[in-house]
Amino acid sequence: MDAYLGFLPVCIVLVFAIPTLFMYAWTINTAFADGLPWADLRNEAFKTTRASLRQVFNCKMVLQDAYTKFSKKGQPFVVSDSSFQPQIMLPREYIKWLTAQPEAVLSIWPIRSKRRALGAMMSTVDHKTTIAFLDKIVGRFLTSNLGNVQADVSDEMGASVDAALGFDEERWHEVNLMQTFKKIGDRTGVRALFGLELCRDQHFLRVLGHYNTLMGIGILLSGHLPPIIRPIGALLLVLPFQFCKARFKNLLTPVIKERMQQVACEPDDATLEAKSQDFLTQSVRVIMKDKRNACQSAGYVADQFLVLSFATLASTSLVASNLFLDIISSAPSLFAYELLRSEAAKIFESERDWADPVALKKLVLTDSAIRESLRLSSIQTRGFLRAVVSPDGLTLPNGTHVPQGTWLGVPVQAVHMDGSLYDEPYEYNPVRFAKMRSAGYEKVDATDTSDTFLGWSYGRYACPGRWFAVQNLKLMIAYITLNYEIQPIGKRPESVVFGDANVPSMSTCIKVRRRKRT
Incomplete structure (x- = not known):
């Protein structure tokens, strides 16, 4: 009896929630896309509701089918969504047009607030100010100084892998x-x-891990909830997150105050070697040199690094997991793991090489393997989501006019699986882009973006931290292949699809052992 009573609240919620959702679906506006075909809209009762709910787990398959049926012919199509916010998916040929639209016409901010739930998760942060801050710190300054932290990153890579x-x-x-x-x-x-001390602090790492996990769950789930139940769902997600966020900020703020004091006491003629090179300290130097920001408090800087920490670290485990799964499940005839080990052995002949940025540039096969994994195993099924914010609406290149409030996007993973763009697109070929480079193709580095490779997005909102991510991945591949063996697997485990997300299964395990030195 107690077991049945335990399920009673859930049953009550379902009894009221399910009919409410189906009734709410009648309010979905389908007229905004007159003349455009709908993906997976079947001739059935409550067809828009059922199509929307199917998107929770079927998004990848639906987008792939619709891409073949419509996008390949240059035709935009409409796809339902579990949030009951239908979206127009554009053909690949529209990507440059899409990214060229001014912010006053097509904006990413409604997406970040609603779809990414930043409005609820980070309500105390002005997001436009934060993005401007991160663009300056990450995009313009830190990226150009990656070489200064490579020695530290490679040292920690070895210690953490071991x-x-x-x-x-x-x-x-x-x-x-x-x-x-x-x-x-x-x-x-x-x-x-943040530097050596914090990366070895288990309490700090634990709090950071909880913060990033809850932030990721909140962004993923909240953005896929229908508006009618989103406030309740968001509340349940935000409360534990705010607790973890406060704990993380309380740990970070004193560290920032200390770095501000250190930078203030640095002599102007201090050598590069004498200065701390972690990103936080470099950022504090930039802030304190800028008269407009010099008065900013440690709490303000902490708020920015709360966002930066998630953006920098949250996807690392996903991309790295996909990368190694792709490598060890690739065709045995490719000898992918052995090729990457051989390349690393030629480049990293001494300890000094691990700190040399030039050495990383020589890892051509490794660079190709990373880019190929980002192509094949994209962590998003769709991207480039933008909202029409112009009161006059927007006319698509094919002449279709859509009103204010319409969401547009691109089926990212389907583009990557286009056989007219990539030979054998469903196969992992670690040397694909290395061969393209040898053949004279341009913009095929792991960090390059184009309208045929969307792993980092494209245009002015392309990921500003991609150079740091690739630096980490190259060092990771080199160190692991040189020092460890990983058992190959015959078939790659299926990824888990949840709405836009396409991620490795959290239950997947691999077998490893330390490599014997001869």
């Missing part, structure tokens, strides 16, 4: 893929962001 994978050269042992790469990514990321 701690996660162990030293046993005889026995294979099993590790959880996502958890392992999260530990490695968090430690190396914190070393670059």
Whole structure:
């Protein structure tokens, strides 16, 4: 009886919620896209509601089918969404047009507030100010100084990988893929962001991990909830997140105050070697040199680094997990793991090479393997979401006029699987882009963006931290392949699809052992 009573509240919620959702679906505006075909809209009762709910787990398949049916012919199409906010998916040929539209016509901010739930999750932060801050700090300054932190990152990469994978050269042992790469990514990321002391502080890493996890869950779930139940769902997600956020900020603020004092006491003629090179300290230097920002408090800087920490670290475990899954499940005839190890052995002949930015540029095959994984195993099924904010609406290149409030986007993963753009698009070929480079193709580095490669987005909102991410991934591949063996797997485990997200299964495990030195 107690067990039944435990399910009673859930049953009551379902009894009221399900009919409410179906009734709410009658309010979905389908007239905004007159003349455009709808994906997966079947001839059935409550067809828009059911199509919207199917998007929770079927988004990847629906977008791929619709891309083949419509986008390949240059035709935009409408796709339902679990948030009951239908979206128009544009053909690849429209991407440059889409990204060229002014902010007063097509804006990313309604998407970040509603779809990414930043309005609820980070309500105390002015998001436009924060993005401007991050663009200046990350996009214009830190990226050009990545070489200054490479020695620290490579040092922490070795220490964190060894701690996660162990030293046993005889026995294979099993590790959880996502958890392992999260530990490695968090430690190396914190070393670059905040320095040596914090990256070895287990309490700090634990609080940071909880913060990033709850932030990710909140962004993923809240943005996929229908508006009628979003306030309740958001409240349940935001309350524990705000607690973790406050704990993280309380740990970070005193550190920032200390760095501000250190920078204020630095002599003007201090050498580069004498200065701390972690991103936080570099950022404090930039802020204090800028008269407009010099008066900003440690709390303000902490708020910016709350956002930066999530943006920098949250996707690392996903991308790294996908990358190694792709490598160890690739066709045996490709010898992917062995090729990457051989390249690393030629480049990293001494300890000094690990701190040399030039060495990373020589990792051509590794660079290609990273880009290929980003192509094949995109962590988003669709992207480039923008909202029409002009009161006059917007006319698409094919002449279709859409009103204010319409959401536009691109089926990112379907573009990456287009056989007219990539030979054997469903196969992982680690040397694909290395061969294209040899053939004279331009913009095929792992950090390059184009309208055929959307792993980092494209245009003015392309990921500003991609150079740092690729630096980490190159060092990770080199260190692991040189020092560890990983058992190949015959078939890559299926990714988990939830709405826009396409991520590795959290239960996936791999077998590793320390490589014997001869």
